[in-house]
Amino acid sequence: MIKLRANYSVHDIVKFGVISKKLDFSSISTARYIDLEYENFKVSNLQYEDLDFILDIGRFKPDLSGCYVVDDRYYIRDDYIFYEDSYKFAKWKVEISNFDSNDDKILVRLQANIPGSMLVSGFLVDHIINYLLNINGYPVIHGSGVCRDGKSIIFTAQGGCGKSTMAMYFANNNYSILGDNFVIVHDGRALSFLTPFNLFHFNIHNIWNKLSTETKFNFYLKYLIFKLSGLNITTKINIRSIFPVADMAKIDKILFLKPCNRKFLLEQINKEELLNCILANQMLDSINFLRCMLEYSYVFPESTLACYWAMYRDNLEKSISNKTAIFKVNVPKNAINASKYIYEWVKKNG
Amino acid sequence: MARKYSSCYNIHDLLTVSVNSVRPINDLDREFEFFRCDHINDCNINININISNFKPKLPSTYYILDNKYCISDNYIFYKDTEGCASWKIELFGLETENIVVNFYSKYSYTKYRDTILNPNFLVKDLLLRLIEYLVNTKKGMFLLHSAGVDRNSTAVLLAGRGGSFKTTLTMDLVRYNNFNLLGDDHILCSNNKKVFSFPENLSIFQYMLNNLETERSWTLSKKLGLLYSLEKGESKFCLNIPKFSNLRFIIFITRKKQDDIEIRKLVNLKYISKKLVFNNMVDDLISPYRLGINTGIFLKCLFAYSYIFPQSSISKMYGNLECGLSRLLENVDVFEIGIPYKYNSGISSKISSFIEYLLEVYT
Numbered sequence: 118m119i120k121l122r123a124n125y126s127v128h129d130i131v132k133f134g135v136i137s138k139k140l141d142f143s144s145i146s147t148a149r150y151i152d153l154e155y156e157n158f159k160v161s162n163l164q165y166e167d168l169d170f171i172l173d174i175g176r177f178k179p180d181l182s183g184c185y186v187v188d189d190r191y192y193i194r195d196d197y198i199f200y201e202d203s204y205k206f207a208k209w210k211v212e213i214s215n216f217d218s219n220d221d222k223i224l225v226r227l228q229a230n231i232p233g234s235m236l237v238s239g240f241l242v243d244h245i246i247n248y249l250l251n252i253n254g255y256p257v258i259h260g261s262g263v264c265r266d267g268k269s270i271i272f273t274a275q276g277g278c279g280k281s282t283m284a285m286y287f288a289n290n291n292y293s294i295l296g297d298n299f300v301i302v303h304d305g306r307a308l309s310f311l312t313p314f315n316l317f318h319f320n321i322h323n324i325w326n327k328l329s330t331e332t333k334f335n336f337y338l339k340y341l342i343f344k345l346s347g348l349n350i351t352t353k354i355n356i357r358s359i360f361p362v363a364d365m366a367k368i369d370k371i372l373f374l375k376p377c378n379r380k381f382l383l384e385q386i387n388k389e390e391l392l393n394c395i396l397a398n399q400m401l402d403s404i405n406f407l408r409c410m411l412e413y414s415y416v417f418p419e420s421t422l423a424c425y426w427a428m429y430r431d432n433l434e435k436s437i438s439n440k441t442a443i444f445k446v447n448v449p450k451n452a453i454n455a456s457k458y459i460y461e462w463v464k465k466n467g
Numbered sequence: 468m469a470r471k472y473s474s475c476y477n478i479h480d481l482l483t484v485s486v487n488s489v490r491p492i493n494d495l496d497r498e499f500e501f502f503r504c505d506h507i508n509d510c511n512i513n514i515n516i517n518i519s520n521f522k523p524k525l526p527s528t529y530y531i532l533d534n535k536y537c538i539s540d541n542y543i544f545y546k547d548t549e550g551c552a553s554w555k556i557e558l559f560g561l562e563t564e565n566i567v568v569n570f571y572s573k574y575s576y577t578k579y580r581d582t583i584l585n586p587n588f589l590v591k592d593l594l595l596r597l598i599e600y601l602v603n604t605k606k607g608m609f610l611l612h613s614a615g616v617d618r619n620s621t622a623v624l625l626a627g628r629g630g631s632f633k634t635t636l637t638m639d640l641v642r643y644n645n646f647n648l649l650g651d652d653h654i655l656c657s658n659n660k661k662v663f664s665f666p667e668n669l670s671i672f673q674y675m676l677n678n679l680e681t682e683r684s685w686t687l688s689k690k691l692g693l694l695y696s697l698e699k700g701e702s703k704f705c706l707n708i709p710k711f712s713n714l715r716f717i718i719f720i721t722r723k724k725q726d727d728i729e730i731r732k733l734v735n736l737k738y739i740s741k742k743l744v745f746n747n748m749v750d751d752l753i754s755p756y757r758l759g760i761n762t763g764i765f766l767k768c769l770f771a772y773s774y775i776f777p778q779s780s781i782s783k784m785y786g787n788l789e790c791g792l793s794r795l796l797e798n799v800d801v802f803e804i805g806i807p808y809k810y811n812s813g814i815s816s817k818i819s820s821f822i823e824y825l826l827e828v829y830t
Contacts, residue, residue, distance in 0.1 A: 186722040186808060188753065189630040204761070275774065277534040375775060376531045393777030401533075401770040404752075404762050411749045415628060416721065418741035447530075 123148065124163040125155045128301070128308055128365075131249040132160075132167055137174040144174040147227065147234035154238040156355055157311040157362075169249055170223035172242065177226045179212050191412045198413055202240070207233035211241060216248070217420050223249070235350070238312075243299075244406040252421060255303045256432040258395055259402045262295030262307050263287040264366035269307040270463065271300050273395055274374035275402070279452030281314065283374070285323040285360075286456035293363035294356050305438040308365045313353035323453075327359040368437065372459065373445045381458050382447040391443045392433055399429065476502040479655070479663050479710060481606060482598060483507045486590075488518035495587045495594075497697075501666045501708065514597050516568045518590060523557050523569075536771040543768050550759020551575045554589055561772065562780050564605050566597060574758070589764065592754045595653065596765035599751070603787055604780045608657045609795075611743060612750040613717075615649035615662060616640045621830055622662040622712035623822055624654060626746055627720035629753075632810055634675075634682040636720065639815040642676055644823065647707050656795060660714040666706075670697060673706065681810060716800050716825055717743075718818075723805040728817055733801040740792035744785055800829060 119136050126132045135151055137144045151172070152159070179199045184192040192199040199212045209229035215221045225245065229237060247257045260273030261284035270287070274280040281297055288294050294311070301308035314324075316336050321328075328336075336352045343350070356362060373386070373394055400407065414423035421428075448455045472492050476484040476499045484499075485507060486492060496503065529539040537544040541562050546555035554572035572589050585591070599610040613626035614633040623646075625633050633651065640646040648666055655663035666672065674693050675682065719733070719742065733739050751766045773782030804821070806814050 181724055184724045185805075186630065186724065187628040188749075192724075275533050275771075278532070377528065378525075378531065379528045390777050393782065394774055397770050397774040397777060397782065401767070401774060404767075404770075408749065408752055408761075411745055411752060412628070415742060415745040415749055418738050418745060419735075423741065423745070450531075 123152060124160050124168070125158040126160045126163065127158050127246060127250065127310070128255075130253055130255055130301075131169050131246055132163055133170045133172065133246070134163065134165070134168045135172045135174065139175045141175070143229060143231050143234055146231050147174045147229055147237055150235050150237055151242060153353055154242070154312060156313070157357060168222055170225060170245060173224065173226045174228075175226075176228055177210075177212065179210075179226075185416050187412050187416065191409065193413055193416045195417065198409060200409060203233075204236065204240075205232070206230075207236050209233040209237075209240070213245075216245075217417075217422060240405050244403055247299075247403070248422075248425065250301060251425065251429050251432060254432055254435070255301050255308070256429055256436055257299050257301050257310065257399075258433075259298070259398050260300055261297050262300035262309070263292040264295055264307070264363050265292045267366050268369035269295055269363075269366035270370045270372060271295075271302075271307055271368060272372050272374055273398065274376075275398060278374040278376045279448050279455065280374060281320055282323065282452040283372075283456050283459065285320065286453065286460060288360040289323070290460060293361045295363055295366065297356060302368065302433070302436040304436060305368055305441070306365050307368050309363060311356050311362055313355050314359070316352040316354060324359055328354070368441050370442045370444065370463070371437070373443070374448050375445060376452075377447040377449060379447065379449065381449055381455050383444055383459070383462065386443055386445045388434075388437065388439065388441075388443060390445075391437075392430055394445075395433060396426065396430055400426070474499075475504050475507045477504040477507060478502050478598065478665075481608070481655075481663070482513045482601060483511060484514045484516070484594065484598075485512045486516045486518065486594075488587075490518065490586065492518070492587055492590075494585045495591055497670060498591050498667050499594075500669045501664075513564055513601060514566050514568065514594065516570060516590060516594065518570050518587065520571050521555075521557065521569045523555075530775050532771050532774065536768070538772055538775045540776075543772060545768070545771075547764075549761065550755075552589060552755075552758050552760060554764070556593070556764065556768075558768065562604075564601070566601070568593070568597070588758060589755060592763065593765055596751060596754070596763065599747075600765070600769075600781065600784060602655065603784050606657075607787075607791065608655055608663075609788055609791055610665070610747075611654050611656055612652070612747050613654050613743075614651045615654040615664070615712075616646035617649050617662075617664075617709055617712035618646050618826065620709070620712050621715045621826060622649060623716045623718065623825075624662070624714070625718050625720055626743060628746065628749065631720040631722050632682065632806065632814075633720060634672075635810070636815055636818060638672075638676055638679075638682070640819055640822065641706070643816075644819050647709050647712075648672070649709070649712060656714065658791065658795065660795060660799070661711045662714045663711045664708050666708055669706070676706075680812070683810075714795070714799055715830065716802070716822075717796075718822070719801070719803040720818075721803065721805050722808055724808045725805065726807055728807065728814055729805045730821060731803050733803055736793050736796050739796055739801050740789055743792055744789045747788065748785060800825070 123135045181192045184194045196217045197214045201210045212226040214224045216223045258273050261280040262271045272280045272283045296310040298312050299310040339350050473487045523544040526539045529537045535545050544557040552574050557569040559567040602608040613624045614637045615624045627633050637651045641648050650665040653665045655665050751763045754763045
């Protein structure tokens with residue numbers, strides 16, 4: 118008996134459903150947090166047969182017969198991974214099957230406790246979406262993207278480099294947002310990946326007057342909890358509610374942000390250098406999931422999963438046109454000033 | 468003036484390491500006992516580690532990644548807290564042959580009692596990764612995550628992920644089948660198929676050899692016995708460890724939910740070298756998991772540094788490894804042995820006799 122069901126579609130390339138057979142606290146919470154994260158992808162008219170992967174939330178017992186046991190924690194057989202993991206208070210159990218054969222849908226079973234349910238998107242769902250997008254030739258870049266008049270600028274960076282600040286600054290100046298954390302690239306175009314903004318004390322003033330009183334109150338309550346207990350619960354807010362968004366646009370410029378203690382610097386780099394940077398960035402970004410991927414790759418070195426990073430680089434190479442202008446930018450600590458510079462520079466150079 | 472502790476290690480005249488510390492480094496000395504030497508030439512130290520609290524000497528221009536990694540040419544500084552440990556690390560001369568490391572770490576002992584006996588656990592791990600990185604990029608050699616034994620200058624490597632009973636098999640091969648030990652967790656491979664021994668924690672290995680049936684049969688009394696013998700210096704090693712040997716066989720050991728052992732030959736060179744690369748990568752990724760740390764410290768530095776300097780030698784480490792391995796593996800016979808989930812002594816005797824058979828037929 119399926120008691121809960123929600124469907125999501127990422128540009129019709131990756132379609133996934135969340136189901137639950139038993140409604141307990143943790144599965145309701147998990148479903149809620151997933152819904153919050155992928156709100157903008159939600160669709161109602163999807164058939165079960167069309168789905169690319171299914172996330173089944175709730176208690177389950179894995180069938181481990183014939184599995185390789187690596188590091189006493191990962192159970193692996195052809196097309197199948199099971200593992201348990203934890204982070205601070207969060208605990209989860211994951212079973213992923215059918216990911217290596219192209220014809221069938223990926224089945225994921227997930228059991229997480231309440232703190233774990235808040236992290237589901239970061240430790241699992243994002244990575245599976247990225248994986249599916251990649252094997253379909255749509256690599257995802259960790260970065261933010263904005264566009265105007267059908268031309269887009271992508272800011273690729275690590276966390277804390279000011280990519281959200283850049284995106285917000287541009288959005289405050291009549292640009293539309295393509296994504297705050299991820300952007301999909303394909304065939305010289307950037308496709309949107311609209312996940313919610315994470316509000317922090319250092320970026321909230323950029324969009325202060327666009328927030329409702331309730332959100333502000335909510336934010337400061339959580340900030341107080343953070344200051345008192347060190348427990349960091351981020352406030353998320355849907356981008357759609359504050360900025361205009363766009364679906365896709367031609368890639369005009371890619372700016373690769375490097376935070377630096379010195380002054381602002383902008384210089385052109387070649388594509389090869391960018392690809393290497395993005396690859397390192399992406400690996401650093403998916404380090405939580407990397408272990409699972411590498412353990413499987415060790416057992417099956419010729420599987421699709423084992424070729425994932427080589428494939429990712431190839432796809433990037435194909436997706437970014439050779440004519441795209443690529444720059445690296447040294448961003449000083451105050452990212453707002455840098456945003457101003459870049460904005461003026463873009464205005465001047467078209 | 469606080470007392471200073473220092474040690475030097477000479478790794479087969481390939482690399483030299485010097486460690487200076489304000490706290491005792493007995494555990495580090497135990498780990499690298501085999502390589503200890505009295506003196507090394509000051510101007511020729513490849514890895515120089517200082518363990519004490521320090522103030523970072525940040526260069527005038529540096530990049531800041533993730534709000535914690537400070538990176539500049541040949542330089543990384545970062546501090547972090549995870550699991551039961553907090554540490555800070557500063558690396559100078561990262562792309563040269565002479566790396567200087569400043570390191571300082573603190574543990575909360577209540578959470579992971581293991582660390583009481585291993586106060587330098589993170590340094591040990593870091594040192595291993597630095598050795599792996601240096602021999603890879605500067606010497607064209609590889610530190611493989613694999614056990615190894617030798618007889619008559621023919622080396623058999625036993626590769627496998629954690630929990631695949633590599634150590635137990637090595638123990639049994641050494642004590643019942645007259646093999647020489649090359650290493651029970653890592654091994655140094657050179658381009659010309661030479662395998663250099665890399666034994667770690669020899670006195671503990673020796674104690675296990677004398678007192679334990681498998682690597683998992685630690686009981687409280689055995690542990691106390693180990694402490695006692697370490698204290699008295701009884702279990703000084705009396706093993707015969709050759710300096711190097713010639714690579715001839717690689718055997719992958721994997722644990723599987725099944726009842727009997729199965730053996731198959733692997734012939735695809737690309738498949739094998741990839742498998743070895745992934746084995747090393749996972750090892751670099753998870754090495755300090757015992758302290759509740761999810762990601763190896765050096766691997767994070769490696770990713771962060773290659774993000775800022777994508778053309779640096781450090782970002783080519785795994786590429787080098789895969790290239791080098793495919794050359795190395797010609798004329799090496801490779802097998803994969805699946806062993807049952809529940810380990811018993813029958814397994815080790817079966818594998819031993821298989822290895823004996825290999826040596827007889829193939830050489």
